[in-house]
Amino acid sequence: MAFYETVSAGVPLLKSSLIPMRHGFTTRLGGVSEGYCASLNLGEHRGDDPECVRENYRRLAAALDFDLHRLVYTKQLHGNIVQIVTSADSRELFTPLETERDGICTAEPDLPLICYTADCVPILLCEPERNLAAAVHSGWRSTVRDIARSAVGALASLGAEPEKLRAAIGPAIGKCCFEVGSDVADAMRAWLGSEAGSFLSPRPDGKFLADLRGASKLRLMQLGLREENIDVSDECTMCSPEKYWSHRVTKGLRGSQAAVIIPDRRVRDAI
């Protein structure tokens, strides 16, 4: 199984062949924003023209065939909260969202879920038989705070069996570029124990190169997912600044890309 690229309604999307429901990881291409937010900025608070952001969302909704008024958003604070949401949690763009949640999951058919990144790791999960889905923002802080466990736990509380879960770990800063200090290395060791060493490459200056996506894949396997049910993008946001926003490359002056997943319109019969 693998990632592949499509263009729908003018919007380029990365998809995983493991996820048999509407979903996609956006790039920075295919929208109408200008300047440092050019062009498909999906962040509401990046200093972009709100009308451009609205049009970008309309394009995304057309590309993935979902109802923009039903969209449920994360409120990303680098924590480990994954909230179960329903259509009661949908909101309109540019309206306040109080509840902290770096991840969201649902059992409600046709409810689109979105999370945002610009170097951090986006993870989409689903359980096809029960029509469950989750969208998770997993930067290094959320990763070491074990948001993967929160996500699998939230999906399990909706009836998911971990061995039937599928995960797509999207474009993010790669092990080629993610330079971290001993604080992050220590946090990864506290989280994964001796296994963390496989995802930390020491450098002569005392720093490390960290493989967050590889570490999250291992963690999902520890939580019961099968290796063949986890797809990991090999694209690095920092290596491809013309295709993706990278927080590090832009020093924060950037738009945001997004990951979206939508459970099927009708619940399938449980097998």
Ligand SMILES: [Zn+2]
């Ligand atoms: Zn890189």
